[in-house]
Amino acid sequence: MIDWQKLADGIFVIPGNRWGKYPSANCIYLKDFCLIDGGAENAWNLRPENILNSHWHEDHISMNAVAKKIYAHELDAKAIESYEEFERRYGLGESVKLFLSLYPNLGFRKVDELIDDSQILKFGSMEVEVIHTPGHSAGHCCFLIDGRFLFLADIDLTSFGPWYGCLDCDVQEFIDSIERLLKIAKDVEIAIPAHGMPVKREEFEKKLLEYREKIFEREKKILDAIKSGIDPVGKGIIYKKLPEPHEIYKNFERIMIEKHKERLKTTECRGES
Numbered sequence: 160m161i162d163w164q165k166l167a168d169g170i171f172v173i174p175g176n177r178w179g180k181y182p183s184a185n186c187i188y189l190k191d192f193c194l195i196d197g198g199a200e201n202a203w204n205l206r207p208e209n210i211l212n213s214h215w216h217e218d219h220i221s222m223n224a225v226a227k228k229i230y231a232h233e234l235d236a237k238a239i240e241s242y243e244e245f246e247r248r249y250g251l252g253e254s255v256k257l258f259l260s261l262y263p264n265l266g267f268r269k270v271d272e273l274i275d276d277s278q279i280l281k282f283g284s285m286e287v288e289v290i291h292t293p294g295h296s297a298g299h300c301c302f303l304i305d306g307r308f309l310f311l312a313d314i315d316l317t318s319f320g321p322w323y324g325c326l327d328c329d330v331q332e333f334i335d336s337i338e339r340l341l342k343i344a345k346d347v348e349i350a351i352p353a354h355g356m357p358v359k360r361e362e363f364e365k366k367l368l369e370y371r372e373k374i375f376e377r378e379k380k381i382l383d384a385i386k387s388g389i390d391p392v393g394k395g396i397i398y399k400k401l402p403e404p405h406e407i408y409k410n411f412e413r414i415m416i417e418k419h420k421e422r423l424k425t426t427e428c429r430g431e432s
Protein backbone atom coordinates (compact mmCIF):
# COMPACT_ATOMS: atom_id res chain seq x y z
CA MET A 160 0.00 0.00 0.00
CA ILE A 161 1.26 3.44 -0.83
CA ASP A 162 1.74 5.63 2.18
CA TRP A 163 0.18 8.93 1.11
CA GLN A 164 -0.37 11.90 3.31
CA LYS A 165 -3.10 14.05 1.85
CA LEU A 166 -2.62 17.82 2.13
CA ALA A 167 -5.64 18.82 0.02
CA ASP A 168 -7.59 17.43 -2.92
CA GLY A 169 -5.03 16.06 -5.36
CA ILE A 170 -2.02 17.21 -3.29
CA PHE A 171 -0.08 14.56 -1.37
CA VAL A 172 3.14 14.17 0.56
CA ILE A 173 4.85 10.86 -0.18
CA PRO A 174 7.11 10.34 2.79
CA GLY A 175 10.43 8.64 2.26
CA ASN A 176 11.62 5.94 4.69
CA ARG A 177 11.90 7.30 8.22
CA TRP A 178 10.47 10.60 6.95
CA GLY A 179 13.03 10.96 4.25
CA LYS A 180 16.19 10.18 6.17
CA TYR A 181 18.99 10.20 3.59
CA PRO A 182 19.42 8.29 1.24
CA SER A 183 15.63 8.55 1.19
CA ALA A 184 13.74 11.83 0.69
CA ASN A 185 10.12 13.00 0.87
CA CYS A 186 8.30 13.94 -2.34
CA ILE A 187 5.14 15.80 -3.23
CA TYR A 188 2.68 14.29 -5.67
CA LEU A 189 0.16 16.41 -7.58
CA LYS A 190 -2.07 13.54 -8.55
CA ASP A 191 -2.19 12.71 -12.27
CA PHE A 192 0.08 15.63 -13.13
CA CYS A 193 3.41 15.95 -11.44
CA LEU A 194 5.84 14.50 -8.95
CA ILE A 195 8.09 16.95 -7.13
CA ASP A 196 11.46 15.18 -6.64
CA GLY A 197 11.78 11.41 -6.57
CA GLY A 198 13.51 10.15 -3.44
CA ALA A 199 10.60 8.42 -1.67
CA GLU A 200 10.67 4.65 -2.15
CA ASN A 201 6.84 4.67 -2.23
CA ALA A 202 6.95 6.85 -5.34
CA TRP A 203 9.15 4.49 -7.32
CA ASN A 204 6.22 2.61 -8.86
CA LEU A 205 4.57 5.76 -10.15
CA ARG A 206 4.99 6.69 -13.79
CA PRO A 207 4.54 10.45 -13.61
CA GLU A 208 4.24 12.51 -16.75
CA ASN A 209 6.18 15.41 -15.23
CA ILE A 210 8.87 15.62 -12.58
CA LEU A 211 9.87 18.88 -11.00
CA ASN A 212 13.41 18.71 -9.59
CA SER A 213 14.18 20.94 -6.62
CA HIS A 214 17.91 20.53 -7.33
CA TRP A 215 20.52 18.21 -8.81
CA HIS A 216 21.41 15.93 -5.87
CA GLU A 217 20.95 12.18 -6.34
CA ASP A 218 18.16 11.78 -3.77
CA HIS A 219 16.05 14.31 -5.72
CA ILE A 220 16.67 13.31 -9.32
CA SER A 221 16.15 9.65 -8.44
CA MET A 222 13.03 9.17 -10.62
CA ASN A 223 14.17 11.17 -13.63
CA ALA A 224 14.66 8.17 -15.89
CA VAL A 225 10.94 7.31 -15.93
CA ALA A 226 9.26 10.71 -16.50
CA LYS A 227 8.27 12.19 -19.83
CA LYS A 228 9.23 15.72 -18.92
CA ILE A 229 11.73 17.13 -16.41
CA TYR A 230 11.62 20.66 -15.01
CA ALA A 231 14.57 22.24 -13.17
CA HIS A 232 16.34 25.53 -12.61
CA GLU A 233 18.88 26.56 -15.23
CA LEU A 234 21.75 26.69 -12.72
CA ASP A 235 21.26 23.03 -11.83
CA ALA A 236 20.32 21.70 -15.25
CA LYS A 237 23.83 20.70 -16.33
CA ALA A 238 24.37 18.47 -13.27
CA ILE A 239 21.00 16.81 -13.88
CA GLU A 240 21.88 16.17 -17.52
CA SER A 241 25.46 15.03 -17.24
CA TYR A 242 27.22 12.61 -14.92
CA GLU A 243 30.52 14.44 -15.53
CA GLU A 244 29.08 17.71 -14.20
CA PHE A 245 27.43 15.87 -11.28
CA GLU A 246 30.79 14.36 -10.35
CA ARG A 247 32.60 17.67 -10.76
CA ARG A 248 30.27 19.53 -8.41
CA TYR A 249 30.74 16.95 -5.67
CA GLY A 250 34.52 17.25 -5.91
CA LEU A 251 34.91 13.62 -4.86
CA GLY A 252 35.96 11.94 -8.07
CA GLU A 253 34.48 8.58 -8.93
CA SER A 254 33.41 7.77 -5.35
CA VAL A 255 30.10 9.53 -6.09
CA LYS A 256 29.11 6.42 -8.03
CA LEU A 257 28.49 4.92 -4.60
CA PHE A 258 25.50 7.27 -4.16
CA LEU A 259 24.04 6.59 -7.58
CA SER A 260 23.82 2.83 -7.11
CA LEU A 261 21.12 3.39 -4.45
CA TYR A 262 18.47 4.58 -6.92
CA PRO A 263 17.12 2.20 -9.60
CA ASN A 264 15.26 4.93 -11.53
CA LEU A 265 18.00 7.52 -11.60
CA GLY A 266 19.27 8.56 -14.99
CA PHE A 267 21.10 11.62 -16.28
CA ARG A 268 18.87 13.10 -18.94
CA LYS A 269 17.81 16.30 -20.59
CA VAL A 270 15.95 18.94 -18.62
CA ASP A 271 12.96 19.69 -20.85
CA GLU A 272 11.85 22.92 -19.26
CA LEU A 273 13.94 25.43 -17.33
CA ILE A 274 12.18 27.10 -14.43
CA ASP A 275 12.94 30.44 -12.87
CA ASP A 276 12.24 32.41 -9.73
CA SER A 277 8.62 33.57 -9.25
CA GLN A 278 7.41 31.54 -12.21
CA ILE A 279 3.97 30.00 -11.75
CA LEU A 280 3.62 26.49 -13.12
CA LYS A 281 0.13 25.18 -13.77
CA PHE A 282 -0.76 21.52 -13.38
CA GLY A 283 -4.50 21.10 -13.92
CA SER A 284 -6.14 23.45 -11.47
CA MET A 285 -3.06 23.44 -9.22
CA GLU A 286 -0.51 26.22 -9.20
CA VAL A 287 3.10 25.87 -8.16
CA GLU A 288 5.18 28.96 -7.57
CA VAL A 289 8.93 28.57 -8.01
CA ILE A 290 11.04 30.18 -5.28
CA HIS A 291 14.72 30.13 -6.21
CA THR A 292 16.58 29.51 -2.96
CA PRO A 293 20.28 28.98 -3.75
CA GLY A 294 22.92 28.04 -1.19
CA HIS A 295 22.47 24.28 -0.90
CA SER A 296 23.00 24.19 -4.65
CA ALA A 297 23.20 27.02 -7.18
CA GLY A 298 19.79 26.27 -8.65
CA HIS A 299 18.00 24.97 -5.55
CA CYS A 300 14.30 25.85 -5.55
CA CYS A 301 11.44 25.63 -3.06
CA PHE A 302 7.90 25.27 -4.38
CA LEU A 303 4.81 26.99 -3.01
CA ILE A 304 1.81 24.85 -3.90
CA ASP A 305 -1.68 26.29 -3.96
CA GLY A 306 -0.31 29.38 -2.16
CA ARG A 307 -0.12 27.56 1.18
CA PHE A 308 1.96 24.37 1.10
CA LEU A 309 5.68 24.97 0.85
CA PHE A 310 7.99 22.20 -0.31
CA LEU A 311 11.32 23.14 1.26
CA ALA A 312 13.46 20.49 -0.43
CA ASP A 313 16.86 20.64 1.29
CA ILE A 314 16.30 23.72 3.39
CA ASP A 315 15.30 20.81 5.51
CA LEU A 316 15.16 22.25 9.06
CA THR A 317 17.03 19.22 10.49
CA SER A 318 18.85 19.52 13.81
CA PHE A 319 22.10 18.95 11.88
CA GLY A 320 21.57 22.31 10.21
CA PRO A 321 22.15 23.55 6.64
CA TRP A 322 24.38 21.47 4.37
CA TYR A 323 26.72 23.14 1.87
CA GLY A 324 29.36 20.54 1.03
CA CYS A 325 29.44 20.75 -2.79
CA LEU A 326 31.39 23.11 -5.02
CA ASP A 327 28.30 25.09 -6.12
CA CYS A 328 27.14 25.75 -2.54
CA ASP A 329 27.33 29.19 -0.94
CA VAL A 330 26.88 30.05 2.74
CA GLN A 331 25.76 33.65 2.24
CA GLU A 332 23.22 32.57 -0.38
CA PHE A 333 21.94 29.93 2.04
CA ILE A 334 21.41 32.60 4.71
CA ASP A 335 19.67 34.88 2.19
CA SER A 336 17.39 32.02 1.09
CA ILE A 337 16.37 31.25 4.69
CA GLU A 338 15.66 34.95 5.20
CA ARG A 339 13.52 35.00 2.09
CA LEU A 340 11.46 32.11 3.47
CA LEU A 341 11.16 33.90 6.81
CA LYS A 342 9.37 36.71 4.98
CA ILE A 343 6.64 34.39 3.72
CA ALA A 344 6.57 32.03 6.73
CA LYS A 345 3.31 33.38 8.12
CA ASP A 346 1.45 32.60 4.88
CA VAL A 347 2.58 28.97 4.84
CA GLU A 348 0.12 26.48 6.25
CA ILE A 349 2.44 23.45 6.12
CA ALA A 350 6.12 23.36 5.18
CA ILE A 351 7.41 20.03 3.93
CA PRO A 352 11.15 19.35 3.97
CA ALA A 353 12.67 16.62 1.82
CA HIS A 354 14.25 15.19 4.97
CA GLY A 355 12.21 15.26 8.18
CA MET A 356 8.59 15.70 9.18
CA PRO A 357 6.26 18.42 7.88
CA VAL A 358 6.12 21.55 9.97
CA LYS A 359 2.96 23.52 10.75
CA ARG A 360 2.68 27.29 10.48
CA GLU A 361 3.02 27.86 14.24
CA GLU A 362 6.43 26.17 14.31
CA PHE A 363 7.81 27.21 10.96
CA GLU A 364 9.36 30.59 11.73
CA LYS A 365 11.04 29.36 14.91
CA LYS A 366 12.47 26.33 13.10
CA LEU A 367 13.85 28.52 10.31
CA LEU A 368 15.55 30.80 12.83
CA GLU A 369 17.10 27.86 14.70
CA TYR A 370 18.26 26.41 11.40
CA ARG A 371 19.89 29.68 10.33
CA GLU A 372 21.52 29.99 13.76
CA LYS A 373 23.46 26.74 13.12
CA ILE A 374 25.39 28.55 10.40
CA PHE A 375 26.46 31.32 12.78
CA GLU A 376 27.35 28.84 15.55
CA ARG A 377 29.58 26.90 13.16
CA GLU A 378 31.17 30.06 11.85
CA LYS A 379 32.08 31.29 15.32
CA LYS A 380 33.76 27.95 16.12
CA ILE A 381 35.62 27.97 12.81
CA LEU A 382 36.86 31.49 13.48
CA ASP A 383 37.98 30.57 17.01
CA ALA A 384 39.87 27.55 15.67
CA ILE A 385 41.61 29.63 13.01
CA LYS A 386 42.58 32.30 15.55
CA SER A 387 44.10 29.58 17.72
CA GLY A 388 46.06 28.23 14.78
CA ILE A 389 44.01 25.01 14.63
CA ASP A 390 42.75 23.45 11.38
CA PRO A 391 38.93 23.32 11.92
CA VAL A 392 38.47 20.22 9.70
CA GLY A 393 37.71 17.02 11.64
CA LYS A 394 37.20 18.82 14.97
CA GLY A 395 33.47 18.13 15.31
CA ILE A 396 32.39 21.61 14.18
CA ILE A 397 30.24 20.36 11.30
CA TYR A 398 29.92 16.60 11.85
CA LYS A 399 30.09 15.78 15.56
CA LYS A 400 31.03 12.26 14.54
CA LEU A 401 32.01 11.68 10.91
CA PRO A 402 29.62 9.17 9.27
CA GLU A 403 30.95 6.33 7.10
CA PRO A 404 32.66 6.45 4.66
CA HIS A 405 34.85 8.84 6.65
CA GLU A 406 36.90 10.11 3.72
CA ILE A 407 33.77 11.26 1.85
CA TYR A 408 32.26 13.05 4.85
CA LYS A 409 35.58 14.59 5.78
CA ASN A 410 35.70 16.00 2.28
CA PHE A 411 32.19 17.45 2.67
CA GLU A 412 33.30 19.02 5.94
CA ARG A 413 36.40 20.45 4.30
CA ILE A 414 34.28 22.08 1.57
CA MET A 415 31.76 23.42 4.10
CA ILE A 416 34.55 25.04 6.11
CA GLU A 417 36.01 26.50 2.92
CA LYS A 418 32.57 27.95 2.13
CA HIS A 419 32.58 29.66 5.54
CA LYS A 420 36.04 31.05 4.87
CA GLU A 421 34.77 32.49 1.57
CA ARG A 422 31.89 34.20 3.41
CA LEU A 423 34.23 35.48 6.13
CA LYS A 424 36.45 37.05 3.47
CA THR A 425 33.57 38.96 1.88
CA THR A 426 32.10 40.09 5.23
CA GLU A 427 35.56 41.33 6.25
CA CYS A 428 35.79 43.25 2.97
CA ARG A 429 32.46 44.90 3.74
CA GLY A 430 33.70 45.81 7.24
CA GLU A 431 31.15 43.59 8.99
CA SER A 432 32.03 41.51 12.00
Ligand SMILES: [Zn+2]
Pocket residue numbers: 214216295313
Ligand atom coordinates in the same frame (compact mmCIF):
# COMPACT_ATOMS: atom_id res chain seq x y z
ZN1 LIG B 1 20.49 18.20 -1.65
